[in-house]
Amino acid sequence: MSKEIAELLFANIDKKPEYYYEKYPKRVLPEGARVTRFAPSPTGFVHIGGLFSALISERTANLSKGVFYLRIEDTDKKREIENGVTGIVDALNNFNIINQEGATSENEEKGSYGPYKQSQRKEIYQTFIKNIIEEGKAYPCFCTSEELEKTRHKQEELNINTGYYGEWALYRDKSFEEIKTAFESGKSFVIRIKSNGKADKKVSYKDVVRGELEFPENDQDIVICKSDGIPTYHFAHVVDDYLMGTTHVIRGEEWLSSVPVHLQLFQIMGWKAPKYAHIPTILKMESTSKRKLSKRKDPEAAVSFYHEEGYPINSVLEYLLNLANSSFEDWRKLNPTKSLFEFPFKIEKLGSSGALFDIIKLIDLSKNVIAFIPAEEIYKNLLEWTKDYDKDFNSLIEKYKENTIKFLTIDRTGKKPRKDISKWSDIKNLSSYIFDEIFNPEYEFPENISKENLIEIIKNYAEVYSFDDNKDEWFNRAKDFSEKLGYAGDMKLYKENPQNFKGNISDTTNIIRVAITGRKQTPDLYEILKILGLDRTKERLEKAVSFLSSK
């Protein structure tokens, strides 16, 4: 009888499972190689949690000499957005996460286990569905949503578990004739599995990150094929990951509760289930409660945010890697110059609790990453980034390429490079004083020095400054000039008897700094003066004096 049902429902399907077993042979891979995938739905931008998951999958595959592929789970046409696939591919590529197989753009893909878009695999799913109907393991259900609703209400009244199971599974044991009548009347139907699970029995399995876990068996006759003929996620997952040879399913913890269903589905299909690794969600603190990063409220949820802000790719990747394996930090300390792709990442070492996204930590990490990038390379990145996000600044740094690089070089050489840049977008503000076009000083002079003294210092400095000094000469000159005006040139002397001086060299050099750059914090002043050149230095000093005089 089940054969007739299968034929009735899926007359158009003429292939057998064997066809696909042959078409997609077992992968030939080295011992221990892991095959993983990133399987998003094209329903919006890529979430930072998605990138996290993709990174972990990619690392797990590549470190084991396996395969990482990208599968598009577009079985829900209602939620799909335009160019969703391109968005995903771009997002991954922007972060140097490259899939060996799968989608490469909206309608293109590579690899021999495709198609990698679920919407194009309908025939495959239906072949397997037809097959298990024939075997009597699945059946059509013609219930309307009203009928299902009614069942649910009744169950709620009786205070028992809701759902489609056991005696509540209305179409489970219908005769062929009844099914035929319903089918021929054109009623829409779904395909459900005939669950053999018992809610009072337990299944256990070993999760790669969480260890031994135990759940009640699934007793629901869950839907595997929707009325539009497209399978549900659950069924598509089982078929795809089997045929594509996935060894490790890495996904968010929201799937944990579905594991019994998936295990059961594999068992029904007669296939060996892959290993599962359920990774924690990335959360955000809001007032006092933790919550999932939300696409609507949190700009930092979208990976494009990091791109737009100009965080280096590696900063974001290192941050995520560190979230995944906290030993990353120690490794990085021991291997400051190695590529992050050499880090012996272990999915087994993942924590299982949700981590708060900590942008302050990201910023710190990013400063460290940028500190070790040579100036020329920073310049290249900056040029690239400003091209997309700050055209004006882009033309400025192109025009003054040499000065920009010189500026970026200050305090960047040696073992302890300056750590003041956390993202490309910081640079404009940090460097604004070397470009006359955007120099707009606020003159944050120290409060404890009188206006007259400030003017005196600046005017005198304009007279003694010599462009040709080397650094030592320059500093000695600053010392002499400070002492002449009554400021201590030697900090030790000053600290012993501060009352003997009007101030110290730190005051005078700082005043010069503010006069030249408009601000209190800058890298090495000597180098800045070198970049500006003699004329502009004088000009700046005059400008500061007239600013002060006019106050």
Added chain:
RNA sequence: GUCGCAUUAUUCAAGUGGUUAAGAAUCAUGGCUUUCAACCAUGUAUCACGGGUUCGAUUCCCGUAUGCGAUACCA
């Protein structure tokens, strides 16, 4: 309601039946420095709570609380 997962400082976290409970960020204080940054030093945890098992529990067990998730013809 039912089921599952989680809980070590402000944050990320390592780790163990007996330890001074790693490390990193943040914050605070001090030091060094011509400024800032950096750097150095120091400080910050009754290991959620309550019971048990044990000579001994943060670690094992049971409850409670809180958070998160699942309970769809969404993924």
